[in-house]
Amino acid sequence: MCTQIEVIHRAIEFIESHLQSHITVAQIADHSGYSIFYFIRTFNKVAHQTPYDYLITRRLSEALKELLETDRRITDIAIDYCFETPESFSRAFKRLFGVLPSLCHSRKLPVSVFPIPQKSLQDLLFINCSGFIPPEIVECKEKIACGLSSEFDDDWSDYPNQEGRLQRQVVTYLKGRKEKFITVRSYSDNSWQHGYLFRGFEMEKEEKIIPPLTVQRIPPGQYARIFYRDSDRQAALRYLLYTWIPQMDCKLKYRFLVEEICEGAGSELNRLVRIPIQ
Amino acid sequence: MQPVVCEKKQIILVGMSFYGDPFDSRAGWDGENEIGHLWTRFMNFLSSHQNEMIGKPQVFYEVHIHTDETREKGKFEIFVGVEANPVQIETLPIELCVKVLPKTQYAIFTFKGEEITSDWEKLLHDWLTTSGFESPYSYNFQFYDERFKGMDRIAESVLDVYVPVIKTA
Numbered sequence: 530m531c532t533q534i535e536v537i538h539r540a541i542e543f544i545e546s547h548l549q550s551h552i553t554v555a556q557i558a559d560h561s562g563y564s565i566f567y568f569i570r571t572f573n574k575v576a577h578q579t580p581y582d583y584l585i586t587r588r589l590s591e592a593l594k595e596l597l598e599t600d601r602r603i604t605d606i607a608i609d610y611c612f613e614t615p616e617s618f619s620r621a622f623k624r625l626f627g628v629l630p631s632l633c634h635s636r637k638l639p640v641s642v643f644p645i646p647q648k649s650l651q652d653l654l655f656i657n658c659s660g661f662i663p664p665e666i667v668e669c670k671e672k673i674a675c676g677l678s679s680e681f682d683d684d685w686s687d688y689p690n691q692e693g694r695l696q697r698q699v700v701t702y703l704k705g706r707k708e709k710f711i712t713v714r715s716y717s718d719n720s721w722q723h724g725y726l727f728r729g730f731e732m733e734k735e736e737k738i739i740p741p742l743t744v745q746r747i748p749p750g751q752y753a754r755i756f757y758r759d760s761d762r763q764a765a766l767r768y769l770l771y772t773w774i775p776q777m778d779c780k781l782k783y784r785f786l787v788e789e790i791c792e793g794a795g796s797e798l799n800r801l802v803r804i805p806i807q
Numbered sequence: 808m809q810p811v812v813c814e815k816k817q818i819i820l821v822g823m824s825f826y827g828d829p830f831d832s833r834a835g836w837d838g839e840n841e842i843g844h845l846w847t848r849f850m851n852f853l854s855s856h857q858n859e860m861i862g863k864p865q866v867f868y869e870v871h872i873h874t875d876e877t878r879e880k881g882k883f884e885i886f887v888g889v890e891a892n893p894v895q896i897e898t899l900p901i902e903l904c905v906k907v908l909p910k911t912q913y914a915i916f917t918f919k920g921e922e923i924t925s926d927w928e929k930l931l932h933d934w935l936t937t938s939g940f941e942s943p944y945s946y947n948f949q950f951y952d953e954r955f956k957g958m959d960r961i962a963e964s965v966l967d968v969y970v971p972v973i974k975t976a
């Protein structure tokens with residue numbers, strides 16, 4: 530017998546294979562073997578999103594990718610993704626991304642405009658794991674960190690190694706001093722895949738910088754944050770970025786994130802990632 | 808499961824309603840859904856306006872109304888309420904609204920314990936496709952009386968679900 534998570538994952542696969550054809554929530558429920566009422570209840574519980582919202586979000590995200598990667602007309606893209614008129618497409622697009630599709634042909638996109646990818650089985654397992662704590666908005670003070678950075682290409686499997694290599698290099702300059710380490714990832718585009726990885730230790734403003742280390746300033750302000758286990762890093766970030774923030778009445782402010790370890794958190798969920806919002 | 812089929816007179820209900828996907832939790836995800844919020848809103852209203860109009864009701868209804876958007880988008884109208892009579896409606900407080908359920912035949916399904924939280928809507932649907940009945944209206948309702956002990960005592964609870972039906976030709 531399938532678990533509810535597996536059933537909803539199958540429903541997501543079904544939606545993904547019908548982004549360019551007219552399907553109803555009732556048809557997706559039928560495919561899952563549930564009544565429509567039980568289906569929407571289960572989908573929301575497992576995926577933290579309504580099935581209709583997921584369908585529209587994914588259509589708009591694929592449409593955004595086409596807008597960015599091709600010279601196709603907005604009208605043609607809108608029809609491909611089952612919007613009855615270019616106007617209804619534009620309205621839905623603006624509601625999700627905050628800008629009109631006609632402004633998305635250029636590469637200079639606002640920070641808040643990025644395609645939302647398919648939810649994976651790992652994403653669903655993370656949402657439904659025991660001890661899952663929903664994200665929250667917090668006010669953070671400015672932080673200054675001293676460390677090293679390098680380019681990254683979002684190779685998730687190598688990411689911890691890359692972080693570890695940087696930390697080992699930084700540690701050599703600390704001469705045995707124990708410091709609290711922090712990671713900052715700055716992204717170069719709206720795919721949230723490429724950019725610079727900084728690993729360093731927190732320092733006081735007036736502290737002297739150790740050459741050849743560099744300084745990273747983390748601005749004060751509002752952040753959306755989520756706690757997670759070390760093994761859930763990718764799923765936690767994906768949840769925050771692709772499920773939680775798009776549903777909130779807030780937008781991303783900058784294209785970077787901060788990762789920290791919370792000592793004394795008293796549970797396995799001792800890591801947190803935070804993203805600046807406005 | 809075989810339901811009992813019987814005729815019911817018109818039922819006048821007063822209560823409150825919600826329209827949309829009742830499980831749309833948005834970012835404030837806390838396990839509570841809009842149906843729960845609706846019940847809380849209605850029960851709070853009743854307790855602060857007791858005896859003003861409908862006294863202390865013992866029987867409650869939860870009506871699920873399928874609209875044009877139900878199949879397409881998963882949106883329902885959910886109404887929770889209690890029975891009232893036409894005279895009471897004349898002095899209805901602004902916070903409450905009225906639903907009139909027509910005189911019709913109903914198939915009554917009785918669910919016990921864990922069955923209450925199962926996918927019984929599918930069971931109703933499957934029964935309708937094979938029973939020689941069809942539903943002339945786009946609603947069904949749950950009937951909560953003293954046999955329903957609460958969600959925290961679901962194992963001891965009993966719930967009746969009413970589906971309007973007519974015999975197919």
